Amino acid sequence: MAMVRTVGTLVAGCSMMFGAARAGVININPSPGVQNTPNLGRVVATATSTFRVDAASGTVTETGTAIRIPSTSVTTPQYTITCTGNGNPCTTAKLVTVTIQANTTSGPAFFAALNIAVSSGTLTSGPTGQNTQTVSFVAKSVAPGGTVATFKVGMDVTIPATGTGSKQTPAYTITTSP
Amino acid sequence: MYQTAEQILAALLASTLLGGTAIGPASVSRTATGSVTISKAISASRTRILNFGQFKNGGGDKCAASTITLDPKTGARSTTGDAVLAGRTVQSGTYAITGAANSIYGVSFPAAALSSPHSLTVTAFRFYSQTSNSTMMGRIGPSGTDTPHVGATISVPCRFDSRHNNEVVPSFTLTVTYQ
Numbered sequence: 098m099a100m101v102r103t104v105g106t107l108v109a110g111c112s113m114m115f116g117a118a119r120a121g122v123i124n125i126n127p128s129p130g131v132q133n134t135p136n137l138g139r140v141v142a143t144a145t146s147t148f149r150v151d152a153a154s155g156t157v158t159e160t161g162t163a164i165r166i167p168s169t170s171v172t173t174p175q176y177t178i179t180c181t182g183n184g185n186p187c188t189t190a191k192l193v194t195v196t197i198q199a200n201t202t203s204g205p206a207f208f209a210a211l212n213i214a215v216s217s218g219t220l221t222s223g224p225t226g227q228n229t230q231t232v233s234f235v236a237k238s239v240a241p242g243g244t245v246a247t248f249k250v251g252m253d254v255t256i257p258a259t260g261t262g263s264k265q266t267p268a269y270t271i272t273t274s275p
Numbered sequence: 276m277y278q279t280a281e282q283i284l285a286a287l288l289a290s291t292l293l294g295g296t297a298i299g300p301a302s303v304s305r306t307a308t309g310s311v312t313i314s315k316a317i318s319a320s321r322t323r324i325l326n327f328g329q330f331k332n333g334g335g336d337k338c339a340a341s342t343i344t345l346d347p348k349t350g351a352r353s354t355t356g357d358a359v360l361a362g363r364t365v366q367s368g369t370y371a372i373t374g375a376a377n378s379i380y381g382v383s384f385p386a387a388a389l390s391s392p393h394s395l396t397v398t399a400f401r402f403y404s405q406t407s408n409s410t411m412m413g414r415i416g417p418s419g420t421d422t423p424h425v426g427a428t429i430s431v432p433c434r435f436d437s438r439h440n441n442e443v444v445p446s447f448t449l450t451v452t453y454q
Contacts, residue, residue, distance in 0.1 A: 125305040137311040139378075139453055148311075166453045174307060206311050256313050262375050264312045272304040 121187035121241060123273045124179045128247065133174040134266075137254055139166045144258045152251030153214035163256060178218075178245040178273060180238055186275050191238040192221060193245050194274045199230040199252075201267035208267050210253040218246030228253065315419070317374030319451045322422070325368030327390075327429050328352065329440035333359035338433040347403035347426035358431045361440040367403075368425035372451055378415045379407075379454040382423070388447035390429060397445035399428040412454060425449065 127133040137148055137157070146161025155170040178195060180187035199208035210228045215236075223234030236246040254267065327343055334341075334357030341356030347367045352360055372380060384400035404413030404423035413421045427445060435441075 123303050125303055127307075133307055135309045137309065139312045139314050139375075141314050141316050141453065143316060176305070200306065205313060208309070250307075252309060254309060254311055256311065262313070262315055264310065266308040266310050268306055268308045270304050270306045272302055274302040 121180055121182040121184045123186060123193060123238075123245065123275070124181060125271050125273060126177050126179065128175040128177050131172070131175040133176075135171050135173055135250075135252070137165060137171060140164070140256050141166070142256050142258055145255065147209055147253050147255045149210075149212075149253045150251045151214075152212045152249040155251075173214075173249045173251055175216075175247065175249045176271060177247045178236070180241055180243055180245055183241055186238050187241040187243075189237055189239060191275070192235050193238050194233060194235050195246065195248075196231065196233040196272045196274070197250060197269060198272065199267075199269050201269075202230060204265070204267070205263070206254055206256050206265035206267050208252050208269055209255040211269060212251040212253075213248050214251070215246055215248040217244060218248075220246070312375075314375035314378065314453065315373075317372065317378070317380055317415075317451050317453055319370050319372050319449055321368065321449075322371050323366060323369035324444055325425055325427065326364050326366050326442070326444050328365030329361035329363040329442045330354075330358050330431065331361065331440050332431060332433060332435040332437040333357040334433065335437045336433060338437070340433055341431040342428050343431065344399070344428040345426040347401045347424040350424075350426075356431070357433075363440075363442055370423055370425065370449060372413065372415060372421040372423065373419055374415050374451075374453065376415060376417050376419045379412060380415060380421075380451050381412050381454045383411065383450045383452075384425075384427075385447050388427075388445045390443035390445045393435070393441065393443055395432075395435070395443055396430045397427050397447065398430070400447065401426040 140163050142163035144162050146163035149158050150171050152173050155173045197211050201207045211232045212227050213224050213232050219237040221235045224232055226232045239245055332338055338357035341358030343358055344353050350367050382402050388397045402411055406414035413423050415421045
């Protein structure tokens with residue numbers, strides 16, 4: 098009985114030690130110092146038009162007759178995916194799927210498509226779905242504290258013919274799995 | 276009992292080891308937005324024509340070439356040279372600028388235009404808006420309209436009529452753009 102108690106105490110201590118170790122966690126963070134709300138500025142349209150913001154360069158090209166003021170490049174949002182904590186999935190044996198999905202797919206201003214530019218990371222697949230409303234890629238995970246991938250997001254913003262005179266904030270979501 | 280303790284130990288160790296390599300959340304997500312302001316088109320329409328009023332060449336054939344400048348803010352005329360001012364309607368041009376409320380706009384004019392009649396040269400267009408201290412910018416008000424004034428300088432050559440008062444108006448295009 099005494100032995101059982103000793104074993105129980107040891108196990109409890111051991112369990113607490115191991116239990117204190119934090120599980121591995123994937124994080125999505127805006128890259129420091131980079132504006133993460135791309136601002137197209139003011140747009141005046143007389144017909145439905147689409148502005149494509151290139152993820153890598155921020156260059157804006159237009160399909161339609163709308164006027165954009167100013168017409169300069171846009172600072173595209175940049176994200177860094179990191180692994181922190183201990184253990185799975187922070188191991189190079191694991192893969193991380195990153196999906197960028199347009200949320201605002203209708204309305205006064207919406208994301209008709211997204212495009213991404215991956216600047217770091219070991220990709221095993223993709224990016225797939227470029228210039229559609231869902232873009233994804235698969236990257237190898239990394240040891241705790243490392244960077245899985247860094248990428249920028251570009252978008253096609255479609256606006257209607259009739260000006261609303263209001264500010265629109267179409268949305269997108271970045272999801273990682275696992 | 277001892278055997279039971281071993282089983283407990285094994286089970287706890289297994290559990291603990293699994294906990295040490297715990298699988299993280301199935302997925303994480305982050306939502307972000309873009310930003311765009313969709314504005315009404317900006318437009319300008321003339322509500323009052325720019326008119327230099329009546330004047331004549333006061334120096335005859337040997338005159339000093341003249342200019343008449345109409346100030347857009349006060350509507351007052353000033354001259355250089357031998358031009359002689361007379362009465363009749365003297366007024367700055369007035370425009371209705373419509374567009375997105377509270378927006379800043381810029382305005383531009385041609386470097387030179389001609390009057391009608393007599394084809395006198397009109398230059399140095401001037402712009403005044405109560406909504407702005409800038410010489411070539413204005414602000415559309417909360418109601419979506421601004422009403423700026425326009426003046427300019429007209430050149431009166433010595434060959435111009437020295438016996439009769441004449442009245443001319445310039446023809447030009449005013450261009451407005453959002454800033």
